[in-house]
Amino acid sequence: MSMPRRAERRIDREFIARADDHRALRIWLRLLTCTQMIETVVRSRLRSRFGTTLPRFDLMAQLERHAEGLKMNELSRLLMVTGGNVTAIVDQLEKEGLVERLDEPADRRAFRIRLTRAGDRTFAEMAREHEGWVVGLLAGMSAREKDELLRLLAKLKQHAMEGSA
Amino acid sequence: MSMPRRAERRIDREFIARADDHRALRIWLRLLTCTQMIETVVRSRLRSRFGTTLPRFDLMAQLERHAEGLKMNELSRLLMVTGGNVTAIVDQLEKEGLVERLDEPADRRAFRIRLTRAGDRTFAEMAREHEGWVVGLLAGMSAREKDELLRLLAKLKQHAMEGSA
């Protein structure tokens, strides 16, 4: 009835490996689901409440965190989108007077993007509501669980960073 | 030096609330970062290895899990994208002979989308490599951590689901 010890162990190890592979795939799928669910809510509310879009909000959020301004490639890296994409969004926001391009004295190719005063005001209003939406969506989790999730995501982020470079 | 007891407590409670709000925002940002990092890797490899895109892969993955086929609106719900989007991608895949539209006898408006034999073969090949990429990206985490992450994401998913409906 029972298999030879050697084969048993080999099969068991394979089984464990497969189970773990499966876990990785499930994490990836669930991560994607969670992100898309939150994204859908935030996107829809940004549109209905403020007539704006998520990428524009994200770009302004980065600028708000860096009052000294950011170069195009820094924005591209922080937002994890291509440079061409950043150009398009900054063009729009600049046309609407929410951000401005300032010449970078040290490098004539580059410039610094900064929120204008109007942009700063506009963003502050959106950010206040935005925080409320996110807090609401995560309200079911305890502080302890949030900390644990934060920790695990940090780990995932770090490993994925190494694995993709 | 010390404040009246009442004020102290009020401030403390506010402080805790703010800290927790901040945690929620950080979770959301980190979730987004992790997702985008993995997405970028998978997207780029799907392109270079198989000349295809992530949305097409995702759609085929859903069909592979439902051998009996899926209706357009079911695909839309599962993939969490709009119906118009599904139409466009199915049109492409159908033109390439990877999926097929089958008439639904019970409802002349609808039809069932299914992988063709060629689609099934093509997907199997991609899925094998895809799993390897994801496993590699998550390799730094222990089985225990993966289980915990899976559990917390499930919770997040559930609460976000309720909060967005």
Add this chain to the structure above:
DNA sequence: GCAAACTGCTTCAAGCTTCATCTATTAAGG
């Protein structure tokens, strides 16, 4: 100095995505 490599940004085409709107079909109420 100067050529070559690199960097910062833009442009463009192609594909993805949403939202709003449309047609055809089905379901429900009277």
Add this chain to the structure above:
DNA sequence: CCTTAATAGATGAAGCTTGAAGCAGTTTGC
């Protein structure tokens, strides 16, 4: 029946995103 409402998909405009190619300015190595 017949009207009304709801549902399944398709379509088109507008915006997002990528990847590749290109231009101008900077750095590097000889």
